[in-house]
Amino acid sequence: MDRTLIICKPDAVERGLVGEILGRFERKGLVFAAAELRILDKETLARHYEEHQGKAFYDDLVAFMTRGPALVAVIEGVPDTWRVVRQMVGATDPLQAAPGTVRGDLGLQFTENLIHGSDSAESAEREISIFFPDLNRTGQP
Numbered sequence: 001m002d003r004t005l006i007i008c009k010p011d012a013v014e015r016g017l018v019g020e021i022l023g024r025f026e027r028k029g030l031v032f033a034a035a036e037l038r039i040l041d042k043e044t045l046a047r048h049y050e051e052h053q054g055k056a057f058y059d060d061l062v063a064f065m066t067r068g069p070a071l072v073a074v075i076e077g078v079p080d081t082w083r084v085v086r087q088m089v090g091a092t093d094p095l096q097a098a099p100g101t102v103r104g105d106l107g108l109q110f111t112e113n114l115i116h117g118s119d120s121a122e123s124a125e126r127e128i129s130i131f132f133p134d135l136n137r138t139g140q141p
């Protein structure tokens with residue numbers, strides 16, 4: 001079963017949208033293999049966002065992602081689950097995201113866009129290993 005990672009970012013938690021967001025994935029028929037509400041630390045985010053280190057927006061991104069709890073989850077389902085999730089999440093900029101997507105329906109601004117979803121099978125594998133290193137292929141710790 002294919003897996004991907006999502007992060008309901010601090011703005012989603014602050015706005016009370018986590019249940020709505022997770023419910024969309026469940027209604028689609030996807031399954032949660034793991035989920036945890038966490039305060040993300042700078043070291044973990046440095047690994048997660050390594051391709052963005054040194055860019056002008058990096059410090060603001062880390063400040064946003066560490067300002068409050070985020071829900072980190074592993075979703076599994078059909079082949080290319082990451083692709084299904086990315087389609088449901090919508091474009092990064094909520095003003096450009098299609099209606100019916102998480103960001104299109106619920107997002108307010110580009111810099112606080114509610115949710116992260118892995119952008120490839122390879123990214124999903126790497127990101128899951130960062131946030132859930134003890135999660136094996138059967139979903140058991």
